[in-house]
Amino acid sequence: MSGVTAGNIQNTSPAGVSRLDVLRVYLKIGTIGFGGGYAVMNLIHAELVEKRQWLTEQRYENMLSLSEMAPGALTVNLLAGVAYRLGGVKTMLLATAALILPSFLLILLLAGFFLAWQHNPLVAGALEGLTAGVVGLMLAVVWELIEKFPNHWYYYATGAVALVLGFFLHVNPIWLVILGAAAGGLKSLASILYRRLKTEPGKDVGA
Structure with missing residues (x-):
């Protein structure tokens, strides 16, 4: 894959992946990856392993194991490690910023709304529904891990x-x-x- 030539942010990484492509994928994961942790593993696997083939299945599982051993958020650990492998320190820093930017902005926008409406029955019901959905996502991830179990x-x-x-x-x-x-x-x-x-x-x- 050839890198985009316009601007330093679009340089091609040592792994042959455009830095801009990495930022786009990480921004997408950060935007639609609700739940965090194992709830997002299906999305990460689909984007990095199945769709773009930036990692092999074995490499993905190895990096997931290493990320579980490291302190901090699992999703950030895993994707930071993948970004470093794809393009080094600069790509890792830019990609990690792209990953956390959507949730950071969303928290800023919703913080005031939530504090004002947290006791509203509709808001409480919506949060309970989100919790149930995240539990379902985590169960789906667990089942997928069981299917791949040696x-x-x-x-x-x-x-x-x-x-x-x-x-x-x-x-x-x-x-x-x-x-x-x-x-x-x-x-x-x-x-x-x-x-x-x-x-x-x-x-x-x-x-």
């Missing part, structure tokens, strides 16, 4: 343990993320050791 007993066991620790024992999410990462590392280490032990007898015979 079909292996280890992943189901890890997910079940995280569910029990988080839902029933109320363990802090950061510990669940760290424990999940540690479990994945141990699984990979065990697989490497198993392959080495399996191939060593063959090497001795061949020698």
Whole structure:
């Protein structure tokens, strides 16, 4: 994809993506991405992976995992990391500003209205409807993640343990993320050791 030549903001990034295209997509996500967090993951995945193919599925999942481990808002962490990968620090700063600008302006416009009308039954009903819609979006994202879940007993066991620790024992999410990462590392280490032990007898015979 060739970059737009008019103005520095439209330079082509090292990844071959026009900086202006990145800003347009981030502005779109920031404008229509209601709910934040996992409620916007479907939109982000559709825009970056499916439609524009700026990320592979594996790269997207890896960056999502890293974003969950970092402090701060998940959506901002993920999209800031993607923008940095696409065009470096300048693209990351501009794209992140484009991402948060719509919600910032909307909050400024609605803050006074909400404070004046927050006890109005129509306003309260509208907010409850928005909450229900966001819950539906999050359930849709969870179902999509389940469909993409690797079909292996280890992943189901890890997910079940995280569910029990988080839902029933109320363990802090950061510990669940760290424990999940540690479990994945141990699984990979065990697989490497198993392959080495399996191939060593063959090497001795061949020698």
